[in-house]
Amino acid sequence: MQSRSPSTNHPHPTSAEDIALGHWIAVSAYENLIRGIKSTIPPSHHTPFTDSIAQFVTQLAHLNVGRQTRLPTGIRTTVDLGNISPGYVPCALFLEATLPLLLHCGTDSELVVRGCTHPVSSRSVTYFAEVILPLVRRLGRRVDFFIHSFSFGDNPSGEVLLAVRKADSPIEPFFERERSPLVELKVLFGTNGFVPQVVDTAIHEVKNRLESAGLFWPEIETSLCHAQTHGGIVFAKAEYGNVAVGFERTVTNPDAFVEAAHQTANDLILYDQGDGCVGPQLSPFLLSLAAVATLCEAASGYSEKGHNTVPPRFRWTTAQLDPSTIYLMEQLTHLNNGVPIHIFGNVGTSALIDVNPPETNHGVDDVKPSDV
Known part of the structure; x- marks a missing residue:
C-alpha cells in the first residue's frame, strides 16, 4: 500500500471550466452515489453507484457537443467527501466513478479526495490501487496514486491523491475470455492499533486456508496504517498473468480480524475454483x-x-x-x-x-x- 506524507500544496481549480467540472463531480455524482450506502444491500448491488457512472458518461457526451476536435479539460481540485455528505464516505467508489472521465481528458488532472479510505462494507482504496490502476496502465494510460492518510470504518479523515496524465491516444482494446495460470499470490495485512498477536493469528489463518485449497506460498506483506481510528484490512491479490483479482475485508474491531482473514481467503478460493476471468x-x-x-x-x-x-x-x-x-x-x-x-x-x-x-x-x- 503506497503512501506518503500529506501534502500542503493541494491542487486547486485553475479555470471556470475546471471549477464547473470539479463542482459537478463533487456534488452531482456523489449525491447519487451516497444514497443507499448504509443499507444492508451488498455494495456491488448499489444502483446509486451505477447511476453515477451513467451520469458521468452523459456529462461527457454533453461536454463534447459543439467541440468535436478536442477532449474535455482535466481538473485540478480537492474534493472533501465528508463535507458533501456526513457519515459514511467511501473514497474508492467515488474514484471508480470519476476515473473513466479523467482518463479521457485532454489535459492532466490531479484530484485530492478526502474521506473514508477503508470502509467496513465497501471496496477500499487498496483495491483501487492494486487492481484497477494496474489495468488502466495496461490499457495505455499514465496514472499515479498516493495514500496520504488512512481511515477505517465511517471516519472521513483519510486523504488520497490521484494524478492522471492527459490522453494522447485512444485507449487500448480489452480482451480477456480465459484466465491464465496463477503467477503470483500475495496477501496484505494493514492495521492501526491492533496487537501483533492478532495479526500473526490472521496470517496463520490465511495460510492454512489457502494451502487447504492448493494455493501455496502466498507472499505476506504487513504494514502499519497511520489513522485516527483503529482498524485493519486483509487484502488478497492473485495475479494470473493476464488479469489480477482482489478480495478484501476491513474491520474496526480486532476480535473480528481473524474471521475477516478467513472470509477473504474463502472469496479468493471460490474465484480460483470458478471459470470466470475478470x-x-x-x-x-x-x-x-x-x-x-x-x-x-x-x-x-x-x-x-x-x-x-x-x-x-x-x-x-x-x-x-x-x-x-x-x-x-x-x-x-x-x-x-x-x-x-x-x-x-x-x-x-x-x-x-x-x-x-x-x-x-x-x-x-x-x-x-x-x-x-
Whole structure:
C-alpha cells in the first residue's frame, strides 16, 4: 500500500471550466452515489453507484457537443467527501466513478479526495490501487496514486491523491475470455492499533486456508496504517498473468480480524475454483470505461494525430454477473448516443460481456485471432 506524507500544496481549480467540472463531480455524482450506502444491500448491488457512472458518461457526451476536435479539460481540485455528505464516505467508489472521465481528458488532472479510505462494507482504496490502476496502465494510460492518510470504518479523515496524465491516444482494446495460470499470490495485512498477536493469528489463518485449497506460498506483506481510528484490512491479490483479482475485508474491531482473514481467503478460493476471468467487482468499472471511450474517442480529434478513431472493443468473461452490471448496461444502452453492449449469461453465474462488437463497430473487427 503506497503512501506518503500529506501534502500542503493541494491542487486547486485553475479555470471556470475546471471549477464547473470539479463542482459537478463533487456534488452531482456523489449525491447519487451516497444514497443507499448504509443499507444492508451488498455494495456491488448499489444502483446509486451505477447511476453515477451513467451520469458521468452523459456529462461527457454533453461536454463534447459543439467541440468535436478536442477532449474535455482535466481538473485540478480537492474534493472533501465528508463535507458533501456526513457519515459514511467511501473514497474508492467515488474514484471508480470519476476515473473513466479523467482518463479521457485532454489535459492532466490531479484530484485530492478526502474521506473514508477503508470502509467496513465497501471496496477500499487498496483495491483501487492494486487492481484497477494496474489495468488502466495496461490499457495505455499514465496514472499515479498516493495514500496520504488512512481511515477505517465511517471516519472521513483519510486523504488520497490521484494524478492522471492527459490522453494522447485512444485507449487500448480489452480482451480477456480465459484466465491464465496463477503467477503470483500475495496477501496484505494493514492495521492501526491492533496487537501483533492478532495479526500473526490472521496470517496463520490465511495460510492454512489457502494451502487447504492448493494455493501455496502466498507472499505476506504487513504494514502499519497511520489513522485516527483503529482498524485493519486483509487484502488478497492473485495475479494470473493476464488479469489480477482482489478480495478484501476491513474491520474496526480486532476480535473480528481473524474471521475477516478467513472470509477473504474463502472469496479468493471460490474465484480460483470458478471459470470466470475478470473478478465480479471489476465489471461495472470496465463497462463505464468502455462506454466513455465509445462516446469520446470517435469524436476526439485523435484522427488528426494519425490514430484510428473507431471505438475500442472490450470483451471479457466475469466470474459472477451481478444486478449492478445489468442495471448499468441498461442505462448506457439508453443514452442518446447509445453504447452497444451484449451480455451473455445469468445473474449469479459467469457471463461474457461484449462492448462494441464487430457488427456495431463500423465494420471493423479488432478482435484478436486468439479471441475468436
